[in-house]
Amino acid sequence: MKALLVENIHPEADTAFARAGALEIERIDHAIEPGELMQRLKGVQLLGIRSRTRITREVLDAAPDLLAIGCFCIGTNQVDLDAAAEKGVFVFNAPFANTRSVAELTLASAVMLMRGIPAKSNAIRRGEWHKSAKGAHEVRGKKLGIIGYGNIGSQLSALASGHGMHVYFYDVEPKLAHGNARPMNSIEEVLEISDVVTLHVPSTPQTRGLIGAGQLQRMKKGSFLINQARGDLVDIDALAGAMRAGHIAGAAIDVFPKEPASADEAFESPLLAFDNVLLTPHIGGSTEEAQAAIGLDAGIKLARYAFEGGSAKAVNLPELEPGTLAEGRSRLVSIHRNQPGYLSRLNEAASAMGLNIASQYLNTSGAFGYATTDLEGAVPADLLQRIEAMDGTIRARLLTR
Ligand code: NAI
Numbered sequence: 175m176k177a178l179l180v181e182n183i184h185p186e187a188d189t190a191f192a193r194a195g196a197l198e199i200e201r202i203d204h205a206i207e208p209g210e211l212m213q214r215l216k217g218v219q220l221l222g223i224r225s226r227t228r229i230t231r232e233v234l235d236a237a238p239d240l241l242a243i244g245c246f247c248i249g250t251n252q253v254d255l256d257a258a259a260e261k262g263v264f265v266f267n268a269p270f271a272n273t274r275s276v277a278e279l280t281l282a283s284a285v286m287l288m289r290g291i292p293a294k295s296n297a298i299r300r301g302e303w304h305k306s307a308k309g310a311h312e313v314r315g316k317k318l319g320i321i322g323y324g325n326i327g328s329q330l331s332a333l334a335s336g337h338g339m340h341v342y343f344y345d346v347e348p349k350l351a352h353g354n355a356r357p358m359n360s361i362e363e364v365l366e367i368s369d370v371v372t373l374h375v376p377s378t379p380q381t382r383g384l385i386g387a388g389q390l391q392r393m394k395k396g397s398f399l400i401n402q403a404r405g406d407l408v409d410i411d412a413l414a415g416a417m418r419a420g421h422i423a424g425a426a427i428d429v430f431p432k433e434p435a436s437a438d439e440a441f442e443s444p445l446l447a448f449d450n451v452l453l454t455p456h457i458g459g460s461t462e463e464a465q466a467a468i469g470l471d472a473g474i475k476l477a478r479y480a481f482e483g484g485s486a487k488a489v490n491l492p493e494l495e496p497g498t499l500a501e502g503r504s505r506l507v508s509i510h511r512n513q514p515g516y517l518s519r520l521n522e523a524a525s526a527m528g529l530n531i532a533s534q535y536l537n538t539s540g541a542f543g544y545a546t547t548d549l550e551g552a553v554p555a556d557l558l559q560r561i562e563a564m565d566g567t568i569r570a571r572l573l574t575r
Contacts, residue, residue, distance in 0.1 A: 187473035191477050229243060
């Protein structure tokens with residue numbers, strides 16, 4: 175088995191592979207063009223990429239040995255997920271590995287805003303010495319409103335409580351409150367009660383434009399807004415208006431409706447006009463610890479699929495957790511079209527060969543099905559060919575211990 179890791183993936187990925195089984199690893203420290211990638215993918219079963227390597231249908235066509243792609247990042251839109259599914263290539267990512275980094279930055283931002291640090295830091299660079307306690311506050315005893323109590327929101331809740339903040343939150347799903355955090359019935363209730371409001375929801379049709387002029391007006395006079403989630407959640411012009419009017423005292427914004435595509439492009443925003451705004455270039459989750467966690471997370475998922483057939487948290491094909499293969503058994507892994515009769519045909523084929531099925535799992539999703547079948551005893555040499563030739567099979571593998 176061979177893995178190709180491009181774009182300087184964190185060495186924790188190697189740690190995950192080494193724990194799982196024998197694997198040859200080739201590393202490239204930069205993104206490579208589709209032409210070169212197609213050459214290099216010959217004989218490669220596992221591919222690790224980050225966000226700059228595009229995996230098109232053409233690339234997948236040129237990679238018949240490829241079993242799975244690990245996106246060592248959050249997003250997966252650099253991969254043609256449908257084409258990968260049609261070829262039986264599983265795609266994994268590491269969606270939550272950087273959430274602690276965001277939660278820490280959000281808490282730090284709340285502290286900075288309540289002390290007026292962005293404005294004071296900007297002033298001192300201009301040679302102005304604003305040595306004053308006026309308007310500077312501790313976060314202890316203040317109210318933090320969290321909108322979206324998922325991975326980041328709930329971790330932030332615990333960190334903020336540890337700093338003596340009173341936490342109020344709203345989520346569309348019922349969530350277990352951490353510590354003394356209080357669930358609220360609506361976003362409006364959170365906006366009205368909080369000294370600092372922070373957003374931790376995904377970008378969806380329901381959340382786009384979540385905070386506009388009306389919502390900002392419902393926030394307390396002198397309160398702060400933090401958006402380190404997605405750029406389209408907040409109407410930036412409305413936020414600039416609310417700050418100009420003195421209603422919102424400051425903001426920390428890490429994500430923007432329009433972000434530069436690269437370091438060569440200039441950043442523009444109406445928020446540049448304000449001293450009391452902490453602006454960061456979409457780095458909420460960008461830490462070395464997060465990179466290591468991503469390396470381990472995506473590495474474990476790739477290795478588990480390669481050596482055990484486990485596909486938990488796959489993004490394009492059905493999830494299955496068949497567990498560790500028992501000694502003396504073989505595991506037939508088959509990705510197939512989700513159509514009536516596939517499993518019975520597979521079982522009939524096994525039974526016709528005199529094979530006993532020790533355990534079997536199936537899951538389907540949309541047009542695709544995924545089954546693992548653990549077989550006892552010696553497996554005939556032509557089993558795999560027979561399953562591959564069977565109507566509905568997209569791809570099959572045999573794992574042994
Ligand atoms: P998550 O999926 O764990 O949590 C999101 C929560 O929002 C869920 O509990 C969901 O039920 C809730 N939610 C969805 N729609 C809602 C609505 N209309 N009102 C209230 N709650 C709603 O996501 P996670 O990992 O906590 O990430 C949160 C956000 O942070 C995402 O937008 C993500 O893209 C962003 N993010 C930003 C990073 C950065 O670098 N700045 C890095 C990582 C994540």
